[in-house]
Amino acid sequence: MAPPAAHKERTLIAAIGDEDTITGLLLAGIGDIDIHQRPNFLVVDSKTTQGQIEETFTSFTKRKDIAIILINQHVAEEIRGILDEYNAAFPTVLEIPSKDHPYDPSKDSVLKRVQLLLGD
Amino acid sequence: MPDTGAQLTDTKLLQHFATLAQYQHTRERNSAALKQAFFVLAQARRSAGYSRISPDQYSGHAQPIATVNINAMEPGSSGSTMTVARRNEDSAGVDPLLWFGMLVPPTLREAQSGFVEALDGLVALAQMKRELELQAETITKLTQENSIKD
Numbered sequence: 210m211a212p213p214a215a216h217k218e219r220t221l222i223a224a225i226g227d228e229d230t231i232t233g234l235l236l237a238g239i240g241d242i243d244i245h246q247r248p249n250f251l252v253v254d255s256k257t258t259q260g261q262i263e264e265t266f267t268s269f270t271k272r273k274d275i276a277i278i279l280i281n282q283h284v285a286e287e288i289r290g291i292l293d294e295y296n297a298a299f300p301t302v303l304e305i306p307s308k309d310h311p312y313d314p315s316k317d318s319v320l321k322r323v324q325l326l327l328g329d
Numbered sequence: 330m331p332d333t334g335a336q337l338t339d340t341k342l343l344q345h346f347a348t349l350a351q352y353q354h355t356r357e358r359n360s361a362a363l364k365q366a367f368f369v370l371a372q373a374r375r376s377a378g379y380s381r382i383s384p385d386q387y388s389g390h391a392q393p394i395a396t397v398n399i400n401a402m403e404p405g406s407s408g409s410t411m412t413v414a415r416r417n418e419d420s421a422g423v424d425p426l427l428w429f430g431m432l433v434p435p436t437l438r439e440a441q442s443g444f445v446e447a448l449d450g451l452v453a454l455a456q457m458k459r460e461l462e463l464q465a466e467t468i469t470k471l472t473q474e475n476s477i478k479d
Contacts, residue, residue, distance in 0.1 A: 216399035216409060222452070228384060233363075233370055235387065235425050236437075237444040238394030238415065248391070252384050276397040276411060277455045298462075299399070301411070301455045308367035312360040314353075319458050323349055326465045 219276040219299055223249040223269045225262060226281040229308045234279065249275065253284050263288050275300040282317075283310040292318070334475045341471060345464045352457040359450035366443030373436035377429070382437065386429050392422040395448055408463050411456045413449050 222239040224231055231252045234240075241249040251257075251265045266288055269278050282304040285292055295302060306312040314320055374382045398414045416422075426433055426441055 219399055220396040220414070221393060222395065222397060222448070229367055229370055231384070232382065233366055233440065233444040234448065235391075235428075236441040237448040238425060239396075239448070240387075240391035240425060241393045242389065242391045246389075249393075276399055277452065279451060298459065301459050303451060303455045303458060305451060306360050306363055308371070311364065312356060314356070317356075319352065319461060320349075322465065323345070323461065326345075326468060 216276070216299060218274055221249050221272075221275045222277045222279060223272075223275045223300065224279040225251045225265060225269075225284055226253060226279070226305070227284070227307050227309075228252055228254065230281055230305070253281070259287050263291055266291065270295060270297065270300060272300075278302045279305050281305060281307040281310065282313060283307060286316070334471065334478060338468060338471045338475060341464060341468050345461065345468060348457060348460050348464060352454065352461065355450060355454055355457065359447060359454060362443065362447045362450060366440055366447050369436055369443055370440040373434050373440050376434040376436055382429050388423070388425070388428050391425070394422065394425075395445070397452060408460065411452055411459070413452045 221241050222234075224234045224239060226234070231250050235250065239249070243249075249269070251262070253262060262284060266278070266280070269275055276299060278300045280302065284307075285304045292302065304316075304318065370382075394416050396414050396416075398412050399409050400412070401409050426438060429437060
């Protein structure tokens with residue numbers, strides 16, 4: 210078990226999502242822009258490339274100050290490859306619905322992992 | 330003599346099912362809360378003008394009001410718990426509501442409340458996901474140990 214102080218610096222909630230999702234989460238108070246002008250969020254629109262999403266996701270996973278990464282389920286689908294490979298405890302990645310893409314349990318990787326476990 | 334390996338696995342499996350049920354139930358409630366918050370946000374954007382509530386208004390400086398505390402659980406158990414921490418208005422920085430102007434439609438304030446509540450649910454879901462992962466690791470390990478004994 211990790212010592213109690215191990216995760217004390219992990220306090221931020223990062224987010225990758227469409228405009229409404231990010232606006233909503235920023236209103237809820239998650240927004241952080243550090244002294245290097247690095248935001249803990251990315252707005253994904255029609256001009257955002259898969260490479261940009263992957264790069265931002267990877268950079269978030271490497272930061273030591275992020276506890277959770279929230280990502281729209283439909284955006285997660287675009288980087289499913291690197292998401293499936295990701296298995297670190299922290300930051301914890303959670304896929305979330307968007308305004309135009311409601312939560313789809315059939316695409317929930319949490320449920321898929323449980324099925325995999327019970328299928329053995 | 331009871332097979333304690335199999336019994337322990339069964340106990341862990343039951344615990345796993347219970348956490349899974351809790352996860353699914355929280356997901357349903359949270360998805361409904363988010364749907365409502367998105368709806369109210371759309372109303373606010375229509376009311377104020379779409380261009381007035383958009384990423385163009387996001388501040389270039391931000392300090393989080395909502396963060397996470399990761400605490401080690403009691404000695405003897407594994408894992409940790411994540412909970413939302415919210416700075417109170419006195420010590421908090423600028424309320425992000427103000428990024429969108431001094432006079433915002435009441436629906437934007439209502440949307441903010443909706444997203445604040447939904448965020449609590451999302452952090453709870455992240456915590457449950459973590460618990461499910463740890464439980465799965467334990468079950469896999471126990472299953473492997475049991476099959477070695479057979």
